[in-house]
Amino acid sequence: MQTIYFKGQPCHTYGEPPAVGQAAPAFHLTAPDLSDCSLDTFAGKRIVLNLFPSLDTEVCARSVRRFNEEAAKLEDTAVVCVSMDLPFAMGRFCTLEGINGVTFASAFRSPLFGQNYGVMMTDGPLAGLLARAVMIIDKNRKIEYVELVGEITHEPDYKAALSTLR
Secondary structure, eight states: OOEEEETTEEEEBSSOOOOTTSBOOOOEEEOTTSOEEEGGGGTTSEEEEEEOSOTTSHHHHHHHHHHHHTGGGSTTEEEEEEESSOHHHHHHHHHHHTOOSSEEEEOTTOHHHHHHTTOBBOSSTTTTSBOOEEEEEOTTSBEEEEEEOSBTTSOOOHHHHHHHHO
């Protein structure tokens, strides 16, 4: 269990994020077209998991835009934006924002995703949603970078994540 904060109020996560060097847990998420999105979907690519509570907050939307602008341009790299938002909302967001360089995946059918990646919030006002985090998985399916953002209302450290990718 990790302690994070929402507007200064302590919240906790289920378990711990995987450690750098550890094998990435398998996952099965739902894409905006309701198809399956899994770790195997991105074979041969590094994966940036951009995890957040909901696209309906400005901080989450900014992180999607930023990774769409920067990380999605990198060769052999897939940016996967994951939240508990419904796939329909994700599709609407992509259309309205002109987002086309990242993959959206909903964990709404996959509560084990948040548990296996140590980002499911167990208490506080956002209980049941995913915490804000960035994880990078290398081509061999090992965790290469982990940031669990301490204050949910803050953006992730883009510079650190992007430097890991370069």
